[in-house]
Amino acid sequence: MTFTEKLEAAWKNSNSLLMVGLDPDPNRFPPCIQQSKQAIFDFCKGIIDATAPYVCGFKPQIAYFASESAEEQLAALCDYIHKTYPHLPLVLDSKRGDIGTTAEHYAKEAYKRYQADAVTVNPYMGFDSIEPYLAWQNKGVIILCRTSNPGGSDLQFFESSSGEPLYLHVASLVAEKWNRHGQCGLVVGATFPEELKKVRERVGDDVPLLVPGIGAQGGDINSTVQAGKNTRSTGMMINSSRAILYASSGDDWQEAAAAVAMQTRDAINAARG
Template sequence: MPNSLFTDRLAAAMEAADSLICVGLDPQPARTSPDEILRFNTRVIEATAGLVCAYKPQSAFYEVAGDVGWQALKDTIATVRRVAPQAIVVLDAKRNDIGNTAEAYATSAFDWFDADAVTINPYLGGDAVAPFLQRPDRGAFALCRTSNPGAEDLQSLPMADGEPLYLTVAERAREWGEAHHGNLGLVVGATWPDELVQVRARCPEMPILLPGIGAQGGDLEASVEAGVDAHGRGLLVSASRSVIYAGDAEEIRAEASRLRAAANAANLAREPS
């Protein structure tokens, strides 16, 4: 459905799989050799197809494998199209730059790799984000509050108006997305459920990509409760190593299924807003 709005495509992917779960396709260099990446990912995609709404390959784990990895990233996205055609692909690349450089990154992500969305860094401002939002059927997710301890160094610092930087970023990003096709989302780490509540309150309609979900059901439940939109959607709960290294195909499928059920249960149990 190349002519649909990105937000509609995301909602359709969630409905089709009845799932908020996104699988991070992050082959670890120490565990998966460059030549094995495509086969490794294909097994994961086949095992999880129909259970998840999205796949999120992390560009760094392909780039580190050089030209072989770069091609494996493209082939991985093509494999999602073939095996799990209703899922969307978020290229996790944290790209950004100014002007026509950002345009080149957008073209690379959307045309060469054929990703549906790409993660971007907001630090350069709205004109650097705009090139990623030109196509109604594609989108981007801007970093807002990351899951690492160092996120405190800048993201949680108070601005002159008393707001932490990450909420200022959230507000700006909402404006940037609204000025295009509503196709800008936010990245908020699962390690900060209180901050997720704040972000969702400010940005009721924006898709949120939530990395950092591990094996702990608690985090997942608190995050779903805090992060879904008024329709119980709009949240991509991303899990990577806990799924892709769960074991054989059956164990991978079982872990994805468990996460999907836990997220859906938390979603049903939340207070109606």
Template sequence: MDRNQLFQQIQKKRSFLCVGLDTDILKIPKHLLDKPDPVFFFNKEIIDATAQYTVAYKPNLAFYESLGWQGWESLEKTVEYVRENYPEIFLIADAKRGDIGNTSNLYARAFFEKLDFDAITVAPYMGEDSVKPFMTYPEKWVILLALTSNKGASDFQFLQNEETGDPLFESVLKTSQNWGTPENLMYVVGATKAEKLSEIREIVPHHFLLVPGVGAQGGSLEAVAENGMNSQCGLLVNSSRGIIYASAGEDYAEKAGEAACKVQEDMEKLLKGRKLI
């Protein structure tokens, strides 16, 4: 999926919502545990209830890897289900990979060929040769960690470059623009750092930003939109727990749909305010 196609989906659905499929076997409704594959069954029901309101899904790989081969099987079935039933949806592997070149080549093959994701989150710490292998696939995306929403982000991401005076996250943004383009490179910027979004937009005005931290983590959707939107929206705002765990009862899918609908309605107002729809 290219950038224009992604923007067209945002306009069509009047939404820039990404639903995080952070499916924890310990948190899904107890009555599902008797199913042959409870994780996939939960995902399937959540997807069917929310697909009309979202432009992207983002499975966090840790929740699947923790279950061994059964988790990988659930993940593969989830990806196949989206591809078969909702081919317009943008699929993000929240894998945070990043290793030496030949290893990154294999990660890229796994997530772009074997599992057919549209994008993968990548850690930039090891530099260009660890990122570029993911960029050799046409219409596939790297989503580079830039400024994250977790408390520990301050341990390294604000350290200043002695030569330029830039904090580390700004160095990541500036340097990585030599590796890719707005057509294949996005950045992770946490919603809890919304006050930094306007500064980030000055550095990367045209790139899409994946913004976690809205909802359960307390980030403000309005602040993210005010500081981060560009002429093609340029945002995928992720909500995980606030949607998929809206209910722990038998109405879990219905409540997830209602929660996603509420976010979509708020996003529609913000898109209209910017005259993007």
């Protein structure tokens, strides 16, 4: 099964466009978890088990694991997701951006070591930085387009001689030239719904959008869904991390995470119409 086939099935079978981002911060773990020798794995596993009924996938952020020398815990976590929830896509959020053999090794890291169904990449160095990932024909390549951070406008709004902003140029490159196997997607932030709408119009129905920025970053769910959904009322992986992960720091941390995930899924579904 390809990444997009797995994602389509998850949208349908889970009735959800919500993706949970795994950004583990040990300083925010409940006291009952903090003393564990594999606290990062235990916390993330607990979040996964609590929220799996309400999501279309999980998105671990590699830097949160690497900064704590927890790459082995990340690998074990990815293995757990694949074995326990094989129907849910795993997107490795690494935002790699390099060329040649270096990019080949980054692709191998994502797809082989961590068994990711898809990986986020940075297109700033052009097609050479994307091509090595396309060699893995069944795997997803999710390319930064219009990011949710305020500073994204510094470059992404740079206009060509025709007046087209860079982020729309990237969207066109992906949809028209780079998406050789139909497994490419785009990262477009919920904090900019007008730009999200323009990207959806530019790429059509079949390019999935990874949409960070709801929850702690303040993106509005209704505006996000209306701007980014395709004609099938799917087409998005709407990511929430901190609002779900740290819904409670008490003994009820899993129950609280599940409740917020369910509420977020339901709010997204209500906006889908």
